[in-house]
Amino acid sequence: MGRWQPNARGRLEQAALDLYVERGFAQTTVTEIAGRAGLTERTFFRHFADKREVLFSGSAELQELLVAAVNGAPEGAAPIDAVAAGLDAIGDLMQERRPYARRRQSVITANTELRERELIKLATLSAATAEALHRRGVAEPAASLAAEAGIAVFRIAFGRWVGGPDDKELAQLMRESLAELKAVAAGA
Amino acid sequence: MGRWQPNARGRLEQAALDLYVERGFAQTTVTEIAGRAGLTERTFFRHFADKREVLFSGSAELQELLVAAVNGAPEGAAPIDAVAAGLDAIGDLMQERRPYARRRQSVITANTELRERELIKLATLSAATAEALHRRGVAEPAASLAAEAGIAVFRIAFGRWVGGPDDKELAQLMRESLAELKAVAAGA
Incomplete structure (x- = not known):
């Protein structure tokens, strides 16, 4: 927690896209994205305003x-x-x-x-x-x-x-x- | 109520635009638009899906x-x-x-x-x-x-x-x- 995470941004992007493809965009939460990437929600919001923005970064x-x-x-x-x-x-x-x-x-x-x-x-x-x-x-x-x-x-x-x-x-x-x-x- | 209202659609459009200009779009409710036009909310929703759609009719x-x-x-x-x-x-x-x-x-x-x-x-x-x-x-x-x-x-x-x-x-x-x-x- 709070430690620097190597390539957190890229891991979040990858996890988000995987989940959107598997379950659909609407059915995916930020909690799930962070979990899949092995990171915290806090880290997610340090990089992206919301789950939509991940796709437009x-x-x-x-x-x-x-x-x-x-x-x-x-x-x-x-x-x-x-x-x-x-x-x-x-x-x-x-x-x-x-x-x-x-x-x-x-x-x-x-x-x-x-x-x-x-x-x-x-x-x-x-x-x-x-x-x-x-x-x-x-x-x-x-x-x-x-x-x-x-x-x-x-x-x-x-x-x-x-x-x-x-x-x-x-x-x-x-x-x-x-x-x-x-x-x-x-x-x- | 329920009676046919002459030019209800046009009156709603006019009332909506007047209110949006006066107060701003976000500050205006459908109740207020219907009230200004002398019509009911029910009549509003017979013509428009929401207050945004009035502007794109x-x-x-x-x-x-x-x-x-x-x-x-x-x-x-x-x-x-x-x-x-x-x-x-x-x-x-x-x-x-x-x-x-x-x-x-x-x-x-x-x-x-x-x-x-x-x-x-x-x-x-x-x-x-x-x-x-x-x-x-x-x-x-x-x-x-x-x-x-x-x-x-x-x-x-x-x-x-x-x-x-x-x-x-x-x-x-x-x-x-x-x-x-x-x-x-x-x-x-």
């Missing part, structure tokens, strides 16, 4: 990566190309976590409250992207539209990647979806 | 209009043009309700739960639009991308219209935003 990292890549795009790059650089960066990170992403998504899809939470996280990601474009000197509404377009590409490619049988990489699927969006916008 | 109508316009677009029209026809249709309907829309939006912006609800309604609108495009023979991911692009245009134009000082019409702002999205997607 990666979104801050995603946002940082996306924003950093938008910031780092070559000066003079078109807004959509800066956004594409951001998508590449998060695609590579997520690719390494595909088994986790698949299991996590099965839990989210089965629960309305979690699907709502996911929409909010995506809206936050879009707003952060628009903000990064503003700092590059992109005006409104172009910044928000480029950000929304990027998040739409992410959503659709992610759905194909996480649910699909093929083994295309997420970054590749996002590049294809972006090309398709460009074609659609051009009236193809 | 228009979304079914919006969705019908949007889908009907997508369905009715000329055969062979590009997906993005079918979506643009849908946006024109809802722009014209909403334009007539601008004073209501402004007051409603001030309530939604002030409340996290309502902002979340709005995101869900927009996601539903996007899915219905993609569905309508499928029925026109548009394949995935083009259908979902065109739908998402359309909803992004709607969100951004709506924000400018509802919050902006100018008196541009919503349909006009959506046309401008769509043109801007096309330019952004083309790498402008």
